[in-house]
Amino acid sequence: MTRSGPAPDDLMKTRPATVPPPAQPWRTLRTTAIAAAWVAASVLLFAAGLRVVDWAVGRDARISVALGAPGTTIRTLELFPYDGFHVQANTRHRGPMPWEPQNPDADYDIRTGDKGYFIDFSLEDPPPKGPEEFRIVVVGGSGAQGWGATRNERTFAAVLERALNRTLAAQAVRVRVINLAMGGSSIYQNFVALNQWGHALEPDLILAYIGRNEFYVPLAHEEGTDAFFGFTDLDAFSLAMRGDEYPPGMAWLVRLMPNTMRRTSIGLGIKLAWGWEHFRARAEQSYKAARGQRTDTIRQVVADNVIPRIVHSLRSIKRDFDGVPIVVAWQAARDEVKAGDAAMGPGFYNVMYNRIEREVVGFMNERWMFVNVHRLSASMPNGPFGTHLDDAGHEAVGTFLAGRIGTVMPDLLEERRRRVALGLPAGYGRP
Secondary structure, three states, X not given: OOOOOOOHHHHHXXXXXXXXXXXXXXXXXXXXXXXXXXXXXXXXXXXXXXXXXXXXHHHOOOOOHHHHOOOOOOOOEEEEOOOEEEXXXXXXXXEOOOOOOOOOOOOEEEEXXXXXXXXOOOOOOOOOOOOOEEEEEEEXXXXXXXXXXXXXXXXXXXXXXXXXXHHOOOOOOEEEEEEOOOOOOOHHHHHHHHHHHHHHHOOOEEXXXXXXXXXXXXXXXXXXXXXOOOHHHHHHHHHHOOOOOOOHHHHHHHHHOHHHHHHOHHHHHHHHHHHHHHHHHHHHHHHHHHHOOOOOOHHHHHHHHHHHHHHHHHHHHHHHXXXXXXXXXXXXXXXXXXXXXXXXXXXXXXXXXXXXXXXXXXXXXXXXXXXXXXXXXXXXXXXXXXXXXXXXXXXXXXXXXXXHHHOOXXXXXXXXXXXXXXXXXXXXXXX
């Protein structure tokens, strides 16, 4: 068979050689520069976007304060089992306290002890009670703990201790006031703390300085529930951690990367960053539904949730410490009460006090005393009687309570002597 055309070898010989193009370094440099500029612009645009988001978050008053406290201070909260949040333990703060409305620029020197309480011993190993020691245990929220005073020694608990010891100087007894109040707490949380640590303290008297947190936290912080401070935030976090919980607008993202969104902290972070309000609203709704709580009006919440919870808590403390006298001191809370008067009617706070007194006095025994410190503060309209008292307010409240408690001290000391003579624990347990 005859092959037409040139032979393969001839083709190889006649094909022109491939010549590389001449080098053009300026084009390479331009391409590199353009790519670098795009990267830099993208980074700057991303950073600018983050700044816009940060600005928007800062303007959003709905973001919970539990999420937003910068840094760690003596008042940074840590979660404890059963009784909720405590302030930082074994911490000292010196200098101004910008969060204190009464006197933010004062020279403060405040110390917390074990578990954040204003005490100087371990609750796991409390000091033994002396034979002539009369112990008063204080419970309540931040007002009872002593926030606002510039020194621990100027809190009303310390003032009360000094005043009673001056009054009883001629008797062979020494009053010791132990402060188990905790900032942000309600009386039910105080009951839990007393149940955990109060029995080992062998109290002769329990002083509950309460009222403000019991109505203000459920209404203002926890959106009409009966929950403790910060509970709704914790509930929102727990909902966000569920793999199948996400805002409706995020469904496409879950379909796009289901494992990342459901099983990693990256997905959790995305859900919290763009869906926090959704989870918080879900937390409020689901808890109220589970508890069967209605929030038609603020008055109804106070009547159906707040007051019964206080009554239940005080009765629970009495069951646990049935032989111990309990003084219920209704807390001064001027600003919050003024705001509440508009929604719940003038004098609502004293109405709460009167109903609680009616439902508690005489429960199990007659060892109850009710003292309305708020009414005292109302009679001094220009006095230092906010929720957090300043030094003068602590001095006034401590002195006032010492006068009221002092009226029953002779009977309590006589009963104490009889108990000791019978070999019974002084001031503790059944008579």
